[in-house]
Each structure stands twice: as C-alpha cells, then as structure tokens.
Amino acid sequence: MATKKDVIISVRGLKNSFGDQIVHEDLDLDVYRGEIIGVVGGSGTGKSVLMRSIIGLQTPDEGEVTVFGEPTIGREETEATNIRKRWGILFQGGALFSTLTVAENVEVPIKEFYPDLDPVLLDEIASYKVVMTGLPPDAGPKYPAELSGGMKKRAGLARALALDPELLFLDEPTAGLDPIGAAAFDELTKSLQRTMGLTVFLITHDLDSLYAICDRVAVLADKKVIAVGTIDELIALDHPWIEEYFKGPRGRAAIATKEAQGDVLQQAGAE
Numbered sequence: 237m238a239t240k241k242d243v244i245i246s247v248r249g250l251k252n253s254f255g256d257q258i259v260h261e262d263l264d265l266d267v268y269r270g271e272i273i274g275v276v277g278g279s280g281t282g283k284s285v286l287m288r289s290i291i292g293l294q295t296p297d298e299g300e301v302t303v304f305g306e307p308t309i310g311r312e313e314t315e316a317t318n319i320r321k322r323w324g325i326l327f328q329g330g331a332l333f334s335t336l337t338v339a340e341n342v343e344v345p346i347k348e349f350y351p352d353l354d355p356v357l358l359d360e361i362a363s364y365k366v367v368m369t370g371l372p373p374d375a376g377p378k379y380p381a382e383l384s385g386g387m388k389k390r391a392g393l394a395r396a397l398a399l400d401p402e403l404l405f406l407d408e409p410t411a412g413l414d415p416i417g418a419a420a421f422d423e424l425t426k427s428l429q430r431t432m433g434l435t436v437f438l439i440t441h442d443l444d445s446l447y448a449i450c451d452r453v454a455v456l457a458d459k460k461v462i463a464v465g466t467i468d469e470l471i472a473l474d475h476p477w478i479e480e481y482f483k484g485p486r487g488r489a490a491i492a493t494k495e496a497q498g499d500v501l502q503q504a505g506a507e
C-alpha cells in the first residue's frame with residue numbers, strides 16, 4: 237500500500253511579475269520529504285525566482301507557499317527566523333564573502349542564529365563542515381580567491397550545511413565545473429542526502445545530475461510547472477520541450493554516461 241508522502245514544500249497559485257513581464261502564473265509544486273527534486277526549464281523561465289519565492293526573498297503577487305507546513309510569505313521576522321534555521325542555501329556561483337576565510341564563511345549563519353556560541357565550539361563546527369564537504373582540513377583558513385571553482389562550491393555547500401538543515405536549496409551547483417568535478421559534486425550531494433536525510437531542491441541545467449541523483453524532476457515552462465515526475469514519466473508525456481530536452485543530443489549523452497556508470501558499478505560489484 238502506498239504511504240502518504242510528507243510534503244515539505246508546497247506552492248499554490250504562485251504569480252510573480254516584474255513590470256509587464258509575468259514570470260509565473262498559477263504555478264503549483266509539491267516537494268516531498270527526503271527527495272532530491274531537480275528543477276529544470278529554459279533560461280529565464282523563473283527557476284531562481286521560484287526558489288527566491290519559496291525562501292521568502294521574493295514577495296509574489298499572488299499565491300501561497302508553505303515550507304515545513306509554515307507559510308513563508310509575509311511572516312514576522314522572528315517567525316521567519318525559526319523557519320530559515322531549518323534550511324541551507326547554495327546560491328549560484330557560491331556567493332562566498334571574499335574578505336572572509338572559508339571557515340569564517342561557514343561561521344556566518346551559525347553566528348547569526350547562535351550569537352552567544354563559544355568561539356572554540358564555533359571553530360570546531362566550521363572545521364567539521366569543511367571536511368564533511370570533501371575539502372582538505374587546511375582549506376578552512378584560506379580565502380575564496382585561493383580556491384578552485386570546485387572547492388568554492390564545496391565551501392558554499394559547507395556554509396549551507398552549517399546549521400544541519402533538513403532542506404537544502406542548490407542553485408546550479410555544478411555550473412562551471414568540469415564533468416569529473418560535477419560528477420563528484422553530484423555524488424557528494426547524494427551521499428549527504430542519504431546520511432543527513434536531507435530534502436534537496438536542485439536547480440540545474442546539468443542533465444547528468446538529473447539522471448544521476450534526482451528522484452523526480454519538475455519542468456518549468458509557460459510560466460508554470462508543466463510536469464513533475466521521474467525522468468521516465470516525463471519522457472512518456474510526449475511534450476515537445478521535454479522530448480527535445482531529454483531525447484536531444486545532450487540527453488542521449490547523459491543516458492550513455494549513466495549506463496556507463498552502471499556498468500562500472502556492476503563490474504565493481506562482481507569483482
């Protein structure tokens with residue numbers, strides 16, 4: 237018997253516009269606890285605006301958004317703080333503070349929510365988060381400018397995980413990484429989801445990520461989420477954009493990569 241899924245993010249009737257430009261209209265989306273949901277759509281379809289609406293950084297014209305069952309729009313600061321504590325965000329490009337070290341960046345959200353925390357404990361938590369994201373321990377005292385692109389993403393992820401969130405927002409985390417770096421970041425995301433029981437809202441253009449780690453994919457087009465499901469379910473829908481996206485040359489390459497990875501795993505299991 238199918239169990240009822242626990243909805244962690246619910247968006248209903250969302251409308252966002254900038255001047256005459258309507259970005260979203262009547263957009264609905266549910267995200268379930270524990271899943272990695274990929275959010276895809278052409279450039280400018282409003283993926284980042286959707287994320288900003290969910291986390292309360294963008295006040296929509298219309299609609300309702302709840303996270304953990306609590307509305308996020310128009311909340312008092314103290315109420316919003318209690319919700320914000322429970323999620324972590326990796327913005328596009330990492331958005332690290334360039335004048336702070338990696339460890340100090342990780343400490344920013346901890347200090348914001350727990351200003352009286354013992355500095356020794358603060359340092360310990362930051363060091364732990366740095367190592368947890370696969371960075372070497374000596375990355376903590378480094379400044380963002382001293383890091384590679386992949387390391388910056390990991391540092392941004394360490395900061396997003398600073399408060400042990402239940403929900404993680406990732407806005408194009410593998411953009412700008414080479415395929416090996418991107419695959420390693422995907423693996424890290426998946427393993428964190430498993431070990432921490434995270435729910436992950438992943439905006440991406442990276443088809444390899446969708447195939448490798450997403451449980452479901454939501455497709456933004458025509459100002460709405462036009463479909464949401466597993467990749468196989470989406471392909472079966474026979475929608476021209478979805479068809480082109482998943483069955484075009486990049487989609488076929490992503491399938492080939494996934495099959496090759498499956499072969500390697502099978503061989504490893506047989507040995």
Ligand SMILES: Nc1ncnc2c1ncn2[C@@H]1O[C@H](COP(=O)(O)OP(=O)(O)OP(=O)(O)O)[C@@H](O)[C@H]1O
Nearest residue numbers: 254257259277278279280281282283284285286441
């Ligand atoms: N603060 C803003 N003021 C005016 N227009 C905005 C603002 N933020 C976003 N937009 C517009 O809203 C639309 C959707 O932007 P958004 O960044 O969400 O797209 P996206 O799907 O994330 O795109 P991409 O894949 O290129 O990152 C774009 O046309 C953008 O120019």
